Amino acid sequence: MLFATYDRLAIALRRSFERFQASILLLGVLATLLALVHDVVGGVGLHWLVVAAPVVISVLIALANRRAAGRRWVLLRAAAESIKSEIYRYRTGSGIYAESAPSRPDGAGRQLLLTRQLEAVEATLMQTDVSGGPLTPYDGPLPPAIHGAEAGDDGLSPLDAERYVDMRLADQLSYYRGKVADLDRRRAALQLLTIVAGGVGTLLAASGLEI
Numbered sequence: 443m444l445f446a447t448y449d450r451l452a453i454a455l456r457r458s459f460e461r462f463q464a465s466i467l468l469l470g471v472l473a474t475l476l477a478l479v480h481d482v483v484g485g486v487g488l489h490w491l492v493v494a495a496p497v498v499i500s501v502l503i504a505l506a507n508r509r510a511a512g513r514r515w516v517l518l519r520a521a522a523e524s525i526k527s528e529i530y531r532y533r534t535g536s537g538i539y540a541e542s543a544p545s546r547p548d549g550a551g552r553q554l555l556l557t558r559q560l561e562a563v564e565a566t567l568m569q570t571d572v573s574g575g576p577l578t579p580y581d582g583p584l585p586p587a588i589h590g591a592e593a594g595d596d597g598l599s600p601l602d603a604e605r606y607v608d609m610r611l612a613d614q615l616s617y618y619r620g621k622v623a624d625l626d627r628r629r630a631a632l633q634l635l636t637i638v639a640g641g642v643g644t645l646l647a648a649s650g651l652e653i
Contacts, residue, residue, distance in 0.1 A: 448522035451521035455515035462506040521567045532556045533601045
């Protein structure tokens with residue numbers, strides 16, 4: 443439940459953060475364009491648009507800083523991943539969840555240990571910027587949909603080494619390989635766009651069309 447809550451909130455905050463950043467960047471470009479056009483064309487209406495654009499950008503930046511969506515998203519994602527790691531340690535009986543673990547408190551059952559570890563993650567998170575925003579509890583199906591998890595997996599049953607490798611390691615390798623390939627394609631496209639834009643800008647300036 444705790445993992446599902448943090449995971450869902452992290453996803454929502456990341457999308458909000460990205461929308462704010464994209465809006466600020468687009469308005470910045472628009473404000474520059476309006477200023478250039480106003481310098482050539484003039485006009486009262488265009489003048490007020492030139493004045494209003496930076497004001498709107500400032501408001502968006504202030505809202506973004508106030509909400510701290512970027513920081514809160516990173517903190518929530520880190521907490522969710524910590525909880526996921528703890529759950530997998532519990533399921534594989536490793537670390538403090540092993541019967542012979544030297545750091546295991548005497549008389550503490552595995553479920554009690556898991557509860558304590560999750561409470562520690564939650565307590566640490568509540569001392570950060572995350573506590574300044576709403577933490578709406580997850581109300582969807584349990585266990586939540588986790589990338590790579592098997593359809594019939596209940597999220598808490600014991601795992602042997604083979605199943606752990608299939609569900610955790612193989613899944614993560616597959617995810618990051620796909621992610622790296624996607625980001626590499628995006629980087630190449632943006633680099634090409636940068637080169638083309640620079641060339642077009644130089645050509646326009648040389649043709650006397652500076653604006």
